[in-house]
Amino acid sequence: MLTKTFKITISHKLYKIIIIIPFIISILVTSYGYINAHNIVKKEYTITSTKIKNDKGYKIGLISDVHFGNTFSIQDLEKYRNQLNDENLDFLVLAGDIIDEFTKVEDYEKVFNMLGSINTKNGVYYIHGNHDESRYTNPKDNRKEKLLNAIKNVNITFLNEESINVTDDIIITGRIDYSYRNLGVRYSSNDLIKNLDKEKYLIVADHQPSIYQENKNAGYDLQLSGHTHAGQIWPFGYVTRAISFDYGYLKEDNFNLIVSSGFGVWGYPIRTEEKSEYVIINIEKE
Template sequence: MCNINNYIKIKYQKRRSFMVIGGIKAILFIVAVILVVGIIGAYSYHFIRRIVNLILKNKSSRYKKILSIILAVALVISLIALFGVWSVAVLYVLLFSIFVDIVYFIVCKVSGKKNKTCEVIYRSGIIPILIGVIMTSYGYYNMHRVVETDYTIYTDKNIRSEGYKIAFISDLHYGVNMDGKQLEKYCEDIEAQNPDIVILGGDIVDENTSRKGMYEAFDELSKIKSTYGTFYVYGNHDKATYARKPNFTEEELDNAIKDSGIKILADDSVTINDQITVTGRKDKSFRGDNLREPIDELIVNTQADSNKYNILVDHQPGDFDETDNAGYDVMLSGHTHAGQIWPGGLFIKTFIKDTLCYGHEKFNNLDIITSSGMAGWGIPVRTEENCEYIILDIKPE
């Protein structure tokens, strides 16, 4: 009885601590949003006021000031209300306007030289507007173009002479950049590579995917023929964690995956030919009773050993030191979208430690591969890297 009470007490304390941490994070997020909106609003006023002063030279200063404030407020509201391609375009215009401001200050203010034509071009805002439109248009086109990315890894472990070919798909976020027919086409392209194993690395669906779309996505993906089957690892969006009213339940999602013949790996593994293990981790965003196992316990419980080639699939790239020490040979991840919208990738590389934003790197004995994903989250714009699926060849040395 005492043990049961202690268990309940510990469980209650953990849940309470998660609630406190969650509350603090929510407050910090709200404060951050207010600050960002305030900064965007202030600079929008500066940018618009410059254009208004150029166009309405004969109007009073008071009139131009009031008009600029109204337009700046309307612009900020539209960023939130029309969240999507429009938001990206406006933010790019404002971002490149800052660069133009810096160049203008250096050339005209510091040097003391002024050119009437340059002054008009600067005040009109035409340069950042053009760059913003071009960048956003390219990003929209790039989001709707999926490429194949190939990697080859050699191992000294005892695997068959022809090696193994793995198709890795992550971050489809179904509904952002393709419909059922387009997904069917890409699945046919993947199948044409004759993969031995298909791995779905999480965030195949998200909060914006309809219930019908969720079933459609897994139905199409399950049609990819492979030698040893298709395996699925959850991401942080699949279960519509961030939606107040999800379009589908966790049970419906689980059933859709399993009924399509796809095996879910959640701190679980599968062994192939007694040569390769594929282990899928629960996502690190999971909380409460769904916490994932420590990596050193996971490799023991899943019966991976040093004689086999051990593949770890973890939606969010990280914990490289622990993964390497545990004895895994390669880690497959997604999640980052390679930044998706510039300068997102630069931000990740600069400020987020113990992660790989994109590509293939070697960490001691561990090969790390992070995919940019087959789509992106929320906004159908990508100005960082390409949308992709990965074909990984593991070959004996």
């Protein structure tokens, strides 16, 4: 039996092109991701409800997943603080992961001072995400205590499995992150809502959107979440979308869910999926 051997010869020039093209693509994608991560856009939604009695309605701000120190400086944050001041908000929700394991402790007060100075008629409300307390490391510098002190010292209300009347029409409930569920500190949605006035518009701030059905079934009207970063870096968006509704606006019956892609990014300062954003929600009388 005769065996023929074929040899493919690649010229030196073609070989260099094959090597260089992926390198150039990597540089272009990384550059785009870096620029995209640093370009914060405004995302706006409008919701109507018969529970809203105020003819003018309400304007709510939503910021999640700043992960301060990874992408932005205090000067950057001040720029967007000034933009939010121009919105004339009724109130602002900070939906978790404002800081994380990599945020310098000495920056805690600077970050929350800046966010707490955003002009609102009815206050700024903060909930824990899964990173705020640096739970994925073993810090030796009392980060949890310093976080709580930073919040107490500014114009921010920390809602930890608590509800508060924000306006005559609106009550907001703040949840501790779902990752705390096995520690006995996160209650059921039914327990949290049972003593609330169901005639009012009930908002729940819950960092992770994955169990929104529980909040819906309990009777909340609107859930505000972040956490997913809308995938942040391709192809991780396929993973977040497979787990739950991961970005944008979802309406099921009378329940509304808004998931922000986040103000910042986690890990690498790169975003190739969606835009970094702050969110404006207009809740109007139906």
